[in-house]
Amino acid sequence: MAWGPLLPRLRGVGALALLLVLAVLLMAYTAHQQVRQPSRRGGDQVFDARHVAEHQTRHVLFFNRVPKCGSEMLVLLLQWLQARNGFRHMRLKNTVKRYLTFDQQAALVEEIGERVQESTEPRVSFDRHVYFTNFTSYGFKMPIYLNLVRDPVEKMASRFYYARATPRPGAATPPGYTSPAPPHYTSLEECLRYQDPECTFLTGHHYDLTIPYFCGHEDFCRELNNEAALSLAKRRVEAWYPVVGVLEKVNATLAVLQHHLPHYFAGVLDLYHNDLLGK
Numbered sequence: 001m002a003w004g005p006l007l008p009r010l011r012g013v014g015a016l017a018l019l020l021v022l023a024v025l026l027m028a029y030t031a032h033q034q035v036r037q038p039s040r041r042g043g044d045q046v047f048d049a050r051h052v053a054e055h056q057t058r059h060v061l062f063f064n065r066v067p068k069c070g071s072e073m074l075v076l077l078l079q080w081l082q083a084r085n086g087f088r089h090m091r092l093k094n095t096v097k098r099y100l101t102f103d104q105q106a107a108l109v110e111e112i113g114e115r116v117q118e119s120t121e122p123r124v125s126f127d128r129h130v131y132f133t134n135f136t137s138y139g140f141k142m143p144i145y146l147n148l149v150r151d152p153v154e155k156m157a158s159r160f161y162y163a164r165a166t167p168r169p170g171a172a173t174p175p176g177y178t179s180p181a182p183p184h185y186t187s188l189e190e191c192l193r194y195q196d197p198e199c200t201f202l203t204g205h206h207y208d209l210t211i212p213y214f215c216g217h218e219d220f221c222r223e224l225n226n227e228a229a230l231s232l233a234k235r236r237v238e239a240w241y242p243v244v245g246v247l248e249k250v251n252a253t254l255a256v257l258q259h260h261l262p263h264y265f266a267g268v269l270d271l272y273h274n275d276l277l278g279k
Helices: 016-031 049-055 071-085 102-118 152-165 188-193 227-240 247-260 268-276
Strands: 056-064 087-091 123-128 142-149 243-246
Touching: 049 056, 049 227, 056 071, 056 102, 071 087, 071 123, 071 268, 102 123, 142 227, 142 247, 152 188, 243 247, 247 268
Parallel strands: 056 123, 056 142, 087 123, 142 243
Antiparallel strands: none
């Protein structure tokens, strides 16, 4: 199945510095704990340049947003840039579900494919909080993937306080979804001191942390300190993400985006400083 006149081209493999930063962040998060031997090692294939060139299109950008890493800022910039750079940005339905079954992944891919076909612009970008999805498993070319990461401790603190301060009335919930119980503690320090489950992370347990957004929907991708999950996430970043930004280095991130993805991000630095920051 194709998305119109898609011409696969080998995109640049730049932004190596940011890719290395991602690897360091992911490894640093697990370095202080014992890494257990994984029970599954799915997805060990190597993605070479020819494979990427044949299976990725430059006409579709997918920002599968890691939560609490500055993604709303980047979405706003994409919305501002779409008219001047000749593409269309579409926000996929907001949902609490980031881990998808095989059929749910198929529905996501088909929705994106349909929207691409309906668009009158030559390029389209999308965003949603969702784990890495392999489009080729459903007969589609891979989009250009994009994401942002941040210091894991800062990310955890941001998520902790966001859950207490911000209601989510627009979030779609799947059938049978049960809302979590109200939080016991109002401060992160208390939560950590009393080892509340919300602030306790155990090796081998499943969590919605950073790695699944690059690893995928396989069960082992959500296991804390799973070596196979980290390995697969790094390989998928190297293959499918020309840029992974770092929130703490937003200026460098935007400069790399502007250079390596100019069809989408040309002029983003000026827009960020002059319009968003008002400087």
